Amino acid sequence: MSNTIYFLGLAGFSAIIYLSITLITKMERVKLLQQNVRKLEGVLNELDEQAKLIVRTDMELNRTQEDLDKKIRDLYALHRLSQTISTTLEESQIFKRIRESHPDELGFEKILLIFWDYKEKKFHASMTMGYTQENTDSLLFNLNLDKEFYVSLLKSERTISSLSLQEDLTSREKVNNMFEVISFVISPVLPKEGNHGLLFMGTDSPEKALTEGDEESITILANQIGQGLENARLFETAWNAQQEAEAKADEKTRESTMALEQVEKISRRKSEFISAVAHELRTPLTSIKGYAAILATGKLGEIPQAVKERLEKVNLHADELVNLINDLLDISRLESGKTIIHFEPADLKNITDKVADMLSVQAKEKGIEIVVNLQQDHSVNVDRLQTERVFINLISNALKFTPAQGKITISAHPKKDFVQIDIADTGIGIPPEAQEAIFEEFYRVDNSINQDTKGTGLGLSLVKNIIEAHGGTIWVKSKPQEGSCFSFLLPAVETLTPDKEA
Amino acid sequence: MKVGIGVGTQRDILSCVKEAAEQARSKLGKSRIDLAILFSSADMASPSLLKTASEKLGDISLVGCSGAAVISSLGIHHHALAIALISSEDTVTLNTSYVKDVSSKTPFTAGRELSDKIQMDFRSGHKELLTVFSDGTINDSYKFILGLQENFGTIFPMIGGLASDNLRFRKTYLYFNRTLLNDAATGILWGGKFSFGLGIRHGFSPIGKHRVITRGHDNIIETINNKPAVSLYEEYFAMSFSQLKSEIRTISRIYPIGVYLDNEKEYLIRCVTGVEENGSLICRGDIMNGATLRMMIGTKERFIEAAGQATEDAKQDLTMAKFGTTYEQSPKVDLALVFSSAFRYTFLKKNIVEELKEMQRSLGSTTPILGVYTYGEFAPLKGVGSKGQAYYQNNSIAVLTLGS
Numbered sequence: 001m002s003n004t005i006y007f008l009g010l011a012g013f014s015a016i017i018y019l020s021i022t023l024i025t026k027m028e029r030v031k032l033l034q035q036n037v038r039k040l041e042g043v044l045n046e047l048d049e050q051a052k053l054i055v056r057t058d059m060e061l062n063r064t065q066e067d068l069d070k071k072i073r074d075l076y077a078l079h080r081l082s083q084t085i086s087t088t089l090e091e092s093q094i095f096k097r098i099r100e101s102h103p104d105e106l107g108f109e110k111i112l113l114i115f116w117d118y119k120e121k122k123f124h125a126s127m128t129m130g131y132t133q134e135n136t137d138s139l140l141f142n143l144n145l146d147k148e149f150y151v152s153l154l155k156s157e158r159t160i161s162s163l164s165l166q167e168d169l170t171s172r173e174k175v176n177n178m179f180e181v182i183s184f185v186i187s188p189v190l191p192k193e194g195n196h197g198l199l200f201m202g203t204d205s206p207e208k209a210l211t212e213g214d215e216e217s218i219t220i221l222a223n224q225i226g227q228g229l230e231n232a233r234l235f236e237t238a239w240n241a242q243q244e245a246e247a248k249a250d251e252k253t254r255e256s257t258m259a260l261e262q263v264e265k266i267s268r269r270k271s272e273f274i275s276a277v278a279h280e281l282r283t284p285l286t287s288i289k290g291y292a293a294i295l296a297t298g299k300l301g302e303i304p305q306a307v308k309e310r311l312e313k314v315n316l317h318a319d320e321l322v323n324l325i326n327d328l329l330d331i332s333r334l335e336s337g338k339t340i341i342h343f344e345p346a347d348l349k350n351i352t353d354k355v356a357d358m359l360s361v362q363a364k365e366k367g368i369e370i371v372v373n374l375q376q377d378h379s380v381n382v383d384r385l386q387t388e389r390v391f392i393n394l395i396s397n398a399l400k401f402t403p404a405q406g407k408i409t410i411s412a413h414p415k416k417d418f419v420q421i422d423i424a425d426t427g428i429g430i431p432p433e434a435q436e437a438i439f440e441e442f443y444r445v446d447n448s449i450n451q452d453t454k455g456t457g458l459g460l461s462l463v464k465n466i467i468e469a470h471g472g473t474i475w476v477k478s479k480p481q482e483g484s485c486f487s488f489l490l491p492a493v494e495t496l497t498p499d500k501e502a
Numbered sequence: 503m504k505v506g507i508g509v510g511t512q513r514d515i516l517s518c519v520k521e522a523a524e525q526a527r528s529k530l531g532k533s534r535i536d537l538a539i540l541f542s543s544a545d546m547a548s549p550s551l552l553k554t555a556s557e558k559l560g561d562i563s564l565v566g567c568s569g570a571a572v573i574s575s576l577g578i579h580h581h582a583l584a585i586a587l588i589s590s591e592d593t594v595t596l597n598t599s600y601v602k603d604v605s606s607k608t609p610f611t612a613g614r615e616l617s618d619k620i621q622m623d624f625r626s627g628h629k630e631l632l633t634v635f636s637d638g639t640i641n642d643s644y645k646f647i648l649g650l651q652e653n654f655g656t657i658f659p660m661i662g663g664l665a666s667d668n669l670r671f672r673k674t675y676l677y678f679n680r681t682l683l684n685d686a687a688t689g690i691l692w693g694g695k696f697s698f699g700l701g702i703r704h705g706f707s708p709i710g711k712h713r714v715i716t717r718g719h720d721n722i723i724e725t726i727n728n729k730p731a732v733s734l735y736e737e738y739f740a741m742s743f744s745q746l747k748s749e750i751r752t753i754s755r756i757y758p759i760g761v762y763l764d765n766e767k768e769y770l771i772r773c774v775t776g777v778e779e780n781g782s783l784i785c786r787g788d789i790m791n792g793a794t795l796r797m798m799i800g801t802k803e804r805f806i807e808a809a810g811q812a813t814e815d816a817k818q819d820l821t822m823a824k825f826g827t828t829y830e831q832s833p834k835v836d837l838a839l840v841f842s843s844a845f846r847y848t849f850l851k852k853n854i855v856e857e858l859k860e861m862q863r864s865l866g867s868t869t870p871i872l873g874v875y876t877y878g879e880f881a882p883l884k885g886v887g888s889k890g891q892a893y894y895q896n897n898s899i900a901v902l903t904l905g906s
Contacts, residue, residue, distance in 0.1 A: 059756070059757070069851065204670060206670075
């Protein structure tokens with residue numbers, strides 16, 4: 001029995017020892033596990049701390065990326081808008097093109113461009129986006145009721161925004177309520193000429209985080225609009241000035257044309273008048289000449305010598321008058337284009353020789369040598385009779401104003417499609433001031449010869465008209481006491497070149 | 503089924519509708535139109551749009567909504583209208599319905615009402631899929647899907663989204679036949695012989711420790727790990743409470759909360775829209791008390807990849823539905839319907855077109871794609887072994903592939 005108790009006690013003791021040992025071991029393992037859990041928690045916490053760092057860094061990177069993306073977008077939008085503004089010089093087109101170029105890509109869907117009218121003392125809208133016409137009208141009405149705020153903003157010449165007005169809540173709310181937005185930027189548009197304005201850009205998006213970059217972008221845009229308007233207004237001023245000048249020039253041209261027409265009309269009437277008067281004069285003159293001739297013959301009774309002399313004078317003066325009238329009639333016909341020029345090829349030498357021969361008696365009487373100096377044959381396309389009149393007039397004049405023992409030289413040379421003929425004399429010459437006037441009708445140079453001899457002052461005018469009717473021109477070079485040289489162009493007969501012949 | 507897609511991009515709304523309707527009609531050929539799905543940018547939403555569509559296409563069933571932008575096989579369109587004309591060829595049963603006054607009825611009740619109405623009129627056969635569109639400006643919109651699930655059950659396949667506007671959260675539009683609706687929801691119930699696949703991805707990855715929602719309700723997380731919920735963002739972003747109050751909405755779009763749900767592969771994304779004075783976080787969508795959550799982080803590249811992954815998932819799901827295995831060659835996709843988050847549209851900006859390229863890499867360039875950018879997506883997280891329960895999701899892209 002006692003043995004049994006002893007063994008039971010020993011077994012119990014052993015069990016207690018075993019259990020104690022097991023318990024201690026388990027407790028050690030739990031402790032170890034707890035230590036491991038704590039370690040794991042530590043690692044997890046460390047990882048969580050690292051996660052926080054990652055998240056913060058990622059957020060910063062995201063924000064930076066966002067800012068960069070936005071700046072790039074804004075720059076692109078500004079670049080496009082800037083190009084748009086610079087491509088037109090018409091004020092209304094500037095606003096239209098800005099609207100078409102999506103300024104809302106700067107991140108603001110509500111846009112208003114208003115200008116202060118200094119005369120009417122109120123704001124006008126030049127461009128709107130994101131507002132209906134009704135909204136715009138009502139907005140402008142309210143804005144003009146509170147115009148002092150916006151006029152002072154114009155005068156301050158600075159950009160404001162919901163960011164810069166963070167401390168000035170009253171003003172910020174005033175703008176927010178007026179334009180029905182949450183964020184905004186208002187920047188002045190200040191062209192040097194004309195009305196100044198304000199560019200408003202706003203958004204009602206709660207998502208929009210306004211930045212200083214937005215202020216900068218919109219200030220740049222407002223400046224560009226101002227510059228664009230300035231250019232447009234300068235251009236308009238210049239354009240208007242040019243238009244005015246052109247209008248004045250047109251007016252002057254119209255006046256000149258009218259004056260020319262008037263002159264032509266008067267000239268025509270003068271020619272018609274001269275023609276009519278000449279015809280009227282010629283008939284009685286012919287009668288006078290006839291009667292005088294009959295009387296002079298004595299067929300109507302013997303007349304005293306004195307009367308006979310008077311009758312010869314009447315006849316002489318009547319001839320002079322007839323010549324004058326004929327010259328006048330010729331000039332008149334040429335001027336009015338009534339004289340038909342019968343162009344025909346003619347040898348210049350034939351004409352000059354004939355005229356020189358015709359006037360050789362006169363020349364001899366005065367002891368003047370007429371030299372026809374043509375180096376080559378010249379064929380001219382002229383009205384032969386009229387051309388002879390030109391030569392007769394010019395050579396007669398030369399004979400008249402060249403003193404005895406003088407010389408008259410006729411020469412010619414080709415000049416493009418014409419032949420230039422020069423008739424030079426060693427006469428008394430023409431004063432410089434009279435060299436142009438001598439071709440006018442009835443002009444006579446004031447010199448001793450003219451004072452002593454009669455003349456109509458129509459010869460050179462007639463010559464000029466004949467030459468011009470041939471498409472040529474006449475001019476004179478002269479030095480007093482040295483002589484004169486009358487030069488004129490007559491059309492040459494077209495000679496066929498080898499090419500043309502082929 | 504046969505599908506014809508058309509896109510109108512002209513400035514004038516009526517010309518735009520005509521352009522899209524004529525294109526779609528021409529691609530569909532002479533087949534009868536059984537359904538039109540129409541998405542437009544918000545600036546185009548107007549009664550005249552639906553009137554002109556009706557004039558061009560006849561008296562047809564039309565369902566759709568407005569969005570920040572429109573997705574089509576031709577591109578991503580900021581100002582446009584896209585329409586898909588569907589001919590069921592008598593193999594697909596379709597029913598459409600709508601519910602008005604969602605906010606006054608509450609989204610939950612409206613969801614329940616829509617599910618009643620749309621099933622009541624359903625002619626016959628198996629109900630296979632529900633596509634829904636709801637107003638994107640209503641508070642508690644997430645409850646709409648809960649109302650739908652009360653009648654349909656939680657595992658009934660659903661996909662859809664919340665209509666959006668020009669990112670102002672002011673007014674969104676729903677289209678139902680010739681009626682332009684606000685504060686409403688519309689749906690299409692699909693049944694009969696056809697196959698479909700669903701795919702949804704967001705592209706976010708979890709970062710940092712797991713934490714537990716220790717107290718919360720509806721869309722409010724009061725405490726995380728027994729600390730005011732805002733401390734999560736305070737710790738991660740080293741920002742003060744007042745800073746977070748103004749910035750948390752923006753921050754949480756890129757760094758949202760990911761809620762882990764049992765049996766689901768993807769984390770359910772919840773964006774934070776505000777902070778209450780007691781430090782509670784107001785979420786865009788319901789939260790689950792006791793659920794594990796993690797901070798999420800994403801990159802543009804991952805978001806773009808997500809579009810391809812969601813499309814590939816939807817395509818494989820369609821293959822599975824048709825052949826019972828994913829090893830078969832993919833069947834032809836008649837139409838891919840896409841609901842992509844408006845967040846993705848604003849965040850990806852000019853890279854948004856990459857999203858479409860990723861989808862087309864999976865589907866091929868000739869597959870008709872029609873989609874819209876939404877203020878919230880309804881779709882199942884990728885379920886384990888089934889199509890899974892549909893949730894209200896944030897910042898995600900959901901793809902529905904339809905095949906005959």
